[in-house]
Amino acid sequence: MTLPIPPALEVIDLNITFGRGAKANHAVQRVAFRVAPGEAYGLIGESGSGKSTVLRALSGLNTEYRGAILLHGQELPAVRDKAFFRQTQMVFQDPYGSLHPRKMVNQVLLEPLVIHGLDRPQQRVDEVLRAVGLGPAFRFRYPHQLSGGQRQRVAIARCLILEPKILLLDEPTSALDVSVQAEILNLLHRLRAERGLTYVMVSHDLAVVAHLCERLAIMNGGRIVEEMTAAALRAGQATDPYSRALLAASIGYRPAAEQDTFAEA
Template identity: 60%
Template sequence: MLDIQNLKVVFGTGRLRVEAVKNVSFHVEQGAAYGLVGESGSGKSTVLRAICGLAPITGGRVTVNGEAVTSPRSKAFYRTVQMVFQDPYASLHPRHTVDSTLSEPLAIHGEKDAESRILQALREVGLGPSFRFRYPHQLSGGQRQRIAIARALILRPKVLLLDEPTSALDASVQAEILNLLDDLRRRLGLTYILVSHDLAVVAHLCERLLVMQHGEAVEETTAAALRSGAASNEYTQSLIQASQGFTRAAPQPAQAPAA
């Protein structure tokens, strides 16, 4: 479904030149969920943004459904690939009601029967029609993220790019959103690419994942391997350990370089 070969993303030139992603390759089958894990500055979000055209592709190849992507992306691309952002407080237009947020993609692509599709989209993400004419400030963080998911799904894409979709939410709300994403994938046959710093979240949602550090792929592994603790890489091990919570008599973890 999605194939990334030697992806390279460079921002700026001269002294300001930053190689955010260096030679990252991975392949995602249709209907699979693939995770990108790493800490800030690892380039995991940049990979996602390069796929959908929010960041430049400096080198390498991105293929969706067997076709190399064009720059700028075609309208057909946006019907296949959609994205959900990290912060539900920033990803909804503050002056638009839920209704206008959801009808915008339909209007852009000239879709018919907006009315019924908006109601259906709301139903899919577990919200009733009473939410249709609310403004974002009348919604909780979890409800906003549901609207953002509804907006991404309303064009019936095949691939959903998820950029830390739950890290701005409370733990109990995170569980609801993760269940929703799990459920939607099964029902609609979606392909996910999930970016997160939280190993447990990635392991919960994805079958396979790529650990990234400083813009490079460190290790590709499976959720099952992660659960059994069979990570070969030292950095992956330190991430696993850190995700278990604070340990008092533990040895020093691998020094995270202070940039």
């Protein structure tokens, strides 16, 4: 008898509250979803919907939550250990703010290797820079010497250098120009296929999530109001009134040239 494979990530009845008493803000309310190994799953919503707060709890940056977060079927403690960070890494929204401005790329990439005691440090740095479409020569540049897209590639390389199985993506393209967004999305798509990665991606942009993810959840007011496939999203098959309004607003707002960019990417 073959045992079922547990989800790579599972969130059960997640609740997060900021503040106390009359000023308490119940930012995340009874959120639950599963992400299969190798799947790309998206959380969509407007600013303040709670999507990034969920991602911070998944990453271990927010330890004040109620409910359960499971990694490969095992419940995680609120305070994570080094083994968790070997398996799960996070790509942040701002590729400049997430890199130390006074450290060369080489130092940025060597640091996690030193923390986790991995061998062949310089070889690993060269390999991961090639994997993200840069090259060993970029080891000796500072963040201010890189374009926005190059900085985000370095941020992705910093995550990949530990060979994790799960990447948490917090609006990884929103700070980039549209043409560069498509390049980074295609890079993430290729890396996932090559390395068997699992993604959880947060975005306010439906087109970005539909491009990368198979399934997604739409959040409003701290709750998941609808879960659907990317194919259903593209077909306009949302059933929740808020989801339909968000979809209509997204289609109406996105310029035709931008729609073409993602359609061709």
